[in-house]
Amino acid sequence: MSLKPLLTIAMLAIGAQLLAQYKQPAPDVIDKKVEALLSQMTLEEKIGQLNQYTSDRLATGPLTPNSAKYQEIKDGKVGSMLNIRGAKETRMIQEMAMQSRLKIPLLFGLDVIHGYRVTFPIPLAEAASWDMNAIESSARVAATESAASGIHWTFAPMVDIARDPRWGRVMEGAGEDTYLGSLIARARVRGFQGKGLGNLDAVMACVKHFAAYGAALAGRDYNSVDMSDRQLWEIYLPPFKAAADEGAATFMNSFNDLNGIPATGNAYLQRDILKGKWNFKGFVVSDWGSISEMIAHGFAKDNTDAARLAMLAGSDMDMEGHAYINGLAGLVRDKKVDVALIDDAVRRVLHKKFEMGLFDDPYRFSNEGREKKVLNSVANRKTAREVAEKSIVLLKNDNQLLPLSKSAKTIAVIGPLGKSSTDMKGFWSVDWENDHLVSLFEGLQNKVGKQTQLLYSQGCAIKDSSRNGFADAVATAQKADVVVMAVGEAFDMSGEAKSRSNIHLPGVQEELIKAVQATGKPVVVLVMGGRPLIFNWTADHANAILYTWWLGSEAGNAIADVLFGDYNPAGKLPMSFPRAEGQIPVFYNAKSTGRPSPDGMPAPYRSTYLDLPNTPRYAFGYGLSYTSFAFSDLKLSKSTMQANETIEISFTLKNTGRYTGEEVAQLYLQDVTASITRPVKELKDFQKVLLKPGESKTITFTVNKDKLSFYDQKMNWTAEPGEFKLMIGNSSDHILLQDKFELFN
Incomplete structure (x- = not known):
């Protein structure tokens, strides 16, 4: 799918009257208006402009009771209100502000x-x-x-x-x-x-x-x-x-x-x-x-x-x-x-x-x-579905289990998030009455034909320790050609004030995965949540894994699109996934130390752990596709550069698989020797490229002084002369092309 239509689709619901460019006064004209108004204001009215209150109906923090707030708005002692929404309600509250002496409008x-x-x-x-x-x-x-x-x-x-x-x-x-x-x-x-x-x-x-x-x-x-x-x-x-x-x-x-x-x-x-x-x-x-x-x-x-x-x-x-x-x-x-x-x-x-x-x-x-015309339009939901598709990350796909065949006769949906719609919205979302959030099960219903039977078993709850539903889940799995498991966090387990010391899959969900995997049926695990989670047994044993986060209104439809190959997943992790909480913080652009471990594995008198590798379970930038890509023919426009010059780096990217797909080609650089120790690699550029099967494209990155710069010992932003290593790959831990160049003053 082309990337360009997204913004166009997003604009369709706005209406022609919204698209007309607003002719804002010039800054100096606004400055004069501000000064004229400021000269009329009392100290109390000035301070009022710096005062923001919340709606009585909704609080997103500790609330201080204030029965006089609406009178204070009329008195010009409030500059902004938060948690007021809706054209009718904002107009009503704004009318109060218009009763103040200077009639200064509120910001909502x-x-x-x-x-x-x-x-x-x-x-x-x-x-x-x-x-x-x-x-x-x-x-x-x-x-x-x-x-x-x-x-x-x-x-x-x-x-x-x-x-x-x-x-x-x-x-x-x-x-x-x-x-x-x-x-x-x-x-x-x-x-x-x-x-x-x-x-x-x-x-x-x-x-x-x-x-x-x-x-x-x-x-x-x-x-x-x-x-x-x-x-x-x-x-x-x-x-x-x-x-x-x-x-x-x-x-x-x-x-x-x-x-x-x-x-x-x-x-x-x-x-x-x-x-x-x-x-x-x-x-x-x-x-x-x-x-x-x-x-x-x-x-x-x-x-x-x-x-x-x-x-x-x-x-x-x-x-x-x-x-x-x-x-x-x-x-x-x-x-x-x-x-x-x-x-x-x-x-x-x-x-x-x-x-x-x-x-x-x-x-x-x-x-x-x-408001009635713009909200919840078909075009807006279409954009939400497309963005959701693009956000899904394929973590594992043994034996090309995915995409699923639309001719599958029986599919079992198992897990506590299989029919959940509320959790699809994620934390920090806006609540609505009669909201329609598409669950995984509904999305699959919308996708498969009448010839496909969908079975369901919850198996267990998200957080508790009861295994009472395991037997039903196993029985349901045994009736199916393929099992799709939906596990992860509830929507209120990640977000503000939702810190967790244990970020493994909650409750007994991974035990449920083990029980279903033991049936011998092909199992696709969908992990839903708001943060990187730890699920090592699943990572080792599940046939296929998709990280689907919390995808919003169109979650179920987007997931179904990916499961059946109507969209080829192309997401890449923006955050490393640890193997254990003891590794945290774990991130790709760490420094070498004086006693590095070349492969990150436990080693005597090296900067490692005794009980697990240094490396994350899934690295920053990682994500698979239903197709495959080859990186080849790396070329540098030159091997040395002056500070006022650039180097062009080019290579060939080819789709060597059977499906049209997108790859994110990632450029990392390392300053090998510097006056300040530098990370082992730093992302400096990337391109997301759509290729048909057999199609090739030349990808070009440009390296300039700014991409080589850092803060030196005196906190000056500078690029120091010396050798730089360049690395190109499809994740931070999967480098496929390498070379080096030198910077001179």
């Missing part, structure tokens, strides 16, 4: 993480597509639908690099790699913000969590982070910089402390880096209550002190913390906070409201007719 925000009315695969699953067009199309549909429901602002994308799958929020991000994560950050910002803020199919992106939240100690949510500046700048900051460069409207700071300073009160992050070196012009919102949480950190003595520290550090808006609205005015009067800092924060917020066109028409996004 919502966590639109992987789809709004139509649920898309979780972000980590989409990252497995390695397909920027697909990822952008997902965010585009989400923006179109949410904007049609009166929402102006999504708290996404999460761009935290994460190397610890115990951390539940890996499901929200793009995995372990900085280069891939940076490209995905850009794609999601483009998708959310479309042709520009103010268009009726665009929402403001919010890049989170600034910064280094993904490195929380022990994989425990909200925990401390301690790292060197080099690691911060090389690994964790680049995706944030990429999103800022793409024009992201807002940033959100993170819950964690970084090197002893809570991110919410961290001036180095917010003023020196984001608003200083990066010249970010948008505004920064706290995470839920993170300003007041600096008290629990032991960094602030009370809420007023927390407000002072957050404002000095550059946090512009207080999300459901009640710290700014209650404390900032007194701090200004006591000369502990300069009003100029508040003015700067208010300018940033007002500027976005003008960019969104809300001063022209506060209700322009709250149109019930448009």
